[in-house]
Amino acid sequence: MPLLELDNIVVEFPTRRGPLEAVKGLSLDLDEGEILGLVGESGAGKSITGAAITGLIEPPGLIRSGEVRLRGARVDNLPADKMRRIRGKEIGAIFQDPLTSLNPVYTVGEQLIDTMRVHLDLDQKTARQRAIDWLAEVGIPAPEARLDQYPHQFSGGMRQRVVIALALCAEPKLIIADEPTTALDVSVQAQILALLKRLCRENGTAVVLVTHDMGVIAETADRVAVMYAGRLVEIGDVKQVIEEPLHPYTRGLMASIPQIGIRDRRLTQIEGAMPGLRNAAPGCAFAPRCPRAMEHCHSIRPAPQDAGTGQVACHFYGETS
Amino acid sequence: MFAFLIRRIIQAALVMLVVASIAFLMFRFLGDPISNLLPEDATVQDRAEMREKLGLNDPVLVQYGRFIADAAQGDFGQSYRNNRPVSDLLAERFPATAELVLVAAGLALALGVPLGIYTALNPRGWLSQGLQVISLLGISVPTFVTGILLILVFSVTLGLLPSFGRGTVVDLGWWTTGFLTPSGLKALILPAIMLALFQMTLIMRLVRAEMLEVLRADYIKFAKARGIPNRMLHFKYALKNTLIPVMTIFGLQLGGLIAFAIITETVFQWPGMGFLFIQAVNFTDVPVMAAYLVLVSFIFVVINTLVDLLYNVADPRLRAERTPAHGV
Ligand SMILES: Nc1ncnc2c1ncn2[C@@H]1O[C@H](COP(=O)(O)OP(=O)(O)OP(=O)(O)O)[C@@H](O)[C@H]1O
Numbered sequence A: 001m002p003l004l005e006l007d008n009i010v011v012e013f014p015t016r017r018g019p020l021e022a023v024k025g026l027s028l029d030l031d032e033g034e035i036l037g038l039v040g041e042s043g044a045g046k047s048i049t050g051a052a053i054t055g056l057i058e059p060p061g062l063i064r065s066g067e068v069r070l071r072g073a074r075v076d077n078l079p080a081d082k083m084r085r086i087r088g089k090e091i092g093a094i095f096q097d098p099l100t101s102l103n104p105v106y107t108v109g110e111q112l113i114d115t116m117r118v119h120l121d122l123d124q125k126t127a128r129q130r131a132i133d134w135l136a137e138v139g140i141p142a143p144e145a146r147l148d149q150y151p152h153q154f155s156g157g158m159r160q161r162v163v164i165a166l167a168l169c170a171e172p173k174l175i176i177a178d179e180p181t182t183a184l185d186v187s188v189q190a191q192i193l194a195l196l197k198r199l200c201r202e203n204g205t206a207v208v209l210v211t212h213d214m215g216v217i218a219e220t221a222d223r224v225a226v227m228y229a230g231r232l233v234e235i236g237d238v239k240q241v242i243e244e245p246l247h248p249y250t251r252g253l254m255a256s257i258p259q260i261g262i263r264d265r266r267l268t269q270i271e272g273a274m275p276g277l278r279n280a281a282p283g284c285a286f287a288p289r290c291p292r293a294m295e296h297c298h299s300i301r302p303a304p305q306d307a308g309t310g311q312v313a314c315h316f317y318g319e320t321s
Numbered sequence B: 001m002f003a004f005l006i007r008r009i010i011q012a013a014l015v016m017l018v019v020a021s022i023a024f025l026m027f028r029f030l031g032d033p034i035s036n037l038l039p040e041d042a043t044v045q046d047r048a049e050m051r052e053k054l055g056l057n058d059p060v061l062v063q064y065g066r067f068i069a070d071a072a073q074g075d076f077g078q079s080y081r082n083n084r085p086v087s088d089l090l091a092e093r094f095p096a097t098a099e100l101v102l103v104a105a106g107l108a109l110a111l112g113v114p115l116g117i118y119t120a121l122n123p124r125g126w127l128s129q130g131l132q133v134i135s136l137l138g139i140s141v142p143t144f145v146t147g148i149l150l151i152l153v154f155s156v157t158l159g160l161l162p163s164f165g166r167g168t169v170v171d172l173g174w175w176t177t178g179f180l181t182p183s184g185l186k187a188l189i190l191p192a193i194m195l196a197l198f199q200m201t202l203i204m205r206l207v208r209a210e211m212l213e214v215l216r217a218d219y220i221k222f223a224k225a226r227g228i229p230n231r232m233l234h235f236k237y238a239l240k241n242t243l244i245p246v247m248t249i250f251g252l253q254l255g256g257l258i259a260f261a262i263i264t265e266t267v268f269q270w271p272g273m274g275f276l277f278i279q280a281v282n283f284t285d286v287p288v289m290a291a292y293l294v295l296v297s298f299i300f301v302v303i304n305t306l307v308d309l310l311y312n313v314a315d316p317r318l319r320a321e322r323t324p325a326h327g328v
């Protein structure tokens, strides 16, 4: 049984001009310990997908239909307090900005200890020792002294290490990392990603890694899911998706990177722009920008079908195979 | 920290010097002390002697220096109106104002903070919305109107509470208190409510706005994502961040309360310093006016300095940074 299953989820935000679907029927599976890269241009629905998994979609937004299952058990319809117990303990999250993710008026130690004691049955002393161990684990020198310091006494990279410790300290089986290094110096980004990858591998933690950066994906992920306008267009093993992408959109993404592995290439170089989420055109959302669009691409929406090492949603692929 | 303390004290001293200068100018430009002190039929010679005695013939700078030196020792001369040392008059009136202001401040805090938290945590509840509307009224209706309404309802119509004075007070030698007698306590209720109302609504709105802001912060979202229970999230993680800025503003408001007390004391004929000041203005009793100005400013400055120091203790970001951030 996969660790996480998203089954045709639709996320909707009611607005004055009617409901807006940010995620339009997305399905994917994630195995224990697997690192899945989630890519797509800005507004594709990556963060909202992450929020749907952690149950943190901001009201009035809601999961309109579909199911989120953790080890086969539904979590999208749990009462608030039950979901709260899953958060941190089963599903952790890391956000983009380490500078604002830590509470400025409490020491990092206190934040770690609180988090552990909420989920694990620990006394203060054991929790404190574990907090020190976690700081050491994420590579913070002199952890014992650092434990009683405040976030402002840490540099950006160090703070993101603390954030990683906080996200992992209650030993969740799944981490949603939403652009965890975007706010950091380029020189620090690789170290933080390597750390995250190592810790997750050691503990068997699965990761959904949201990013714009194909270089990050290439180095970190096992599989890649590509989103476009709220839908999945392609998913497959990282090597296949990067070297032999099936969907024309993924191809465009890859073509916009001169050399795979080079960091900090943004996904912006495809001609045209992603259609708005209100766009109700019946066909493939990428058709207007697609170099290979055929007539029925504009009228019939392609369903995801098994292909390569995963799935792809494209008529072109169906025709040629 | 020590350097900070010294700096704040020097700043406070400078502010006091400016205030004292304004007080000194009042002496020179408001009324003529001689005609205030001497009977109507005083001779020209009497007047000249009085001038000499008061040192009014000395160069201005000498007079100024003397004024500052005296003021620093709490000596503001004699009241023109009743020929008693101004410092005695103020010392007599100080406890009444202090008790009124303290009770009002306590009331404002004790109600304002919990109500602010409540309305921030339940922004859509009917009680919150009702409180918001009432607080808007509390802020926009002039305080003397609320005072008069309170008197109308509780004193005139219901006859429950006195509408003027301090009731029976107990003299402790250095302090007169209304806290120890039922009539003293009863007399305190309406003036304290009138004085507290504005501050309370202000604190409530401030706490609400600040807390709503904090609840949107990334560190609260991250704490939520770690499964921190709501109670801890609200009353630990969010509350401290909310109260630090509120504390500063409250400190400033405390000085404001003393100034606002003038209106309350006038409406309720409360025998405090504010009432004394209003009477002094009516008689152009400049020494009393000057002393009141200097004393209230002094209290203001002391409170502000203390609040600044407290703020530094409460907010770790402002504490002296002995450990520079390490690189990765
Ligand atoms: N609270 C909200 N109310 C209404 N619409 C929202 C809200 N949050 C997000 N959306 C919409 O959902 C869409 C997807 O947003 P999401 O944050 O998931 O994008 P993303 O793929 O993470 O983009 P980025 O790379 O810029 O972070 C956006 O187009 C946005 O307009």
Ligand SMILES: [Mg+2]
Binding pocket: A046, A047, A048, A178
């Ligand atoms: Mg995002």
